[in-house]
Amino acid sequence: MVERKFVTLDRLFIGRAIPYGPNGELSAIHKAPLEGPVTVTSLGLTGDQQGDPRHHGGPDKAIHHYPADHYPHWQQQLPDTHGKRWHCGAFGENISTVGLTESDVCFGDIFALGSVRLQVSQARQPCWKLNHRFHEKDMAQRVQDSGRTGWYYRVLTPGTLQAGDRFKLIDRPHPDWPLTRILHFLFLDPLNTEALRAMHELPRLPASWQKLLEHRLNTGEVESWDRRLRTPTKTV
Structure with missing residues (x-):
């Protein structure tokens, strides 16, 4: 058993995919809070949707x-003005x-x-x-640079959960790989060959990350982030 400090699930959120981007791109980033227990399947919380299944959702997300x-960090960095939404659920x-x-949190951690x-x-x-x-043209870049990105889970055992449940860390197979270290080599030191090779060897690394790491190792170049970070231009 791995001992951890007491942490409680404070709130749960789900959202429906709606037209969102400058060209009607779908997104479910608008999340509404849930009350009571919710069923969890291998694809996530029942009722939650994704607007872009190619890049969001699926078993590894x-x-x-x-x-x-x-949230206090973002409130301080970007004081509230029209369009800001500094409340839980705002990051989707x-x-x-x-x-x-x-x-x-480390890569591969298993929680009950x-x-x-x-x-x-x-x-x-x-x-x-x-x-x-957030009505900030560089918000995605700010989040990336800050390391305050959040993370995804895969569901090993479906069931139910609700606000008030306690997180219990039951296994930590990779204690040398906290997410801060992953993010450092992903975005801040992206061509550190030794680190890239070590990351590539991590078991159950998602296929998209394997491909990303292989590209860097094989080419000595970092993939372009423009399409991910820059808001698309509105088409007529």
């Missing part, structure tokens, strides 16, 4: 966790907690929560929909 701990998260951040078992599968790679959400 079944549930998104964004720490409530980060499904799970909100206090006391668990990227420095506390309610009757569900979740495994940390990857850190979030922020996209341009955050720019649109």
Whole structure:
């Protein structure tokens, strides 16, 4: 058993895919809070949707966790003006907690929560929909640079969970790989060959991350982030 500090699931959120981007691109980033228990399947919380299944959702991005701990930082960095939404759920998260951040969580961690078992599968790679959400043209870049990205879970054991359930860390197979370290080599030191090779060897690394790491190792170049970070131009 791995001992961890006490952390409670404070709130749960789900959203429906609606036209959102400058050209009607779909997104479910608008999340509404849930009351009571919710069923969790291998694809996430029942009733939650994704607007872009190619880049969001699926077994390796079944549930998104964004720490409530980060909201004071964004409030301070970008004082509230028209269009700002500094409240839990604003980053499109499904799970909100206090006391668990990227420095506390490692790749591959397995948590028991309610009757569900979740495994940390990857850190979030922020996209341009955050720019649109917060009316800041570089919000996705800011989130990436800050390391306050949140993370995703895959569902190992389906079941039910609800606000008030306690997180219980039951396994930590990769204690040397906190998400802060993953994010450092993903975005800040992206061509560190030794680190890239070590990351590539991590078991159950999502296929998209394997492809990304192989590209860097084989070419010595970093993939373009423009399409992910820059809001599309409105077409006529």
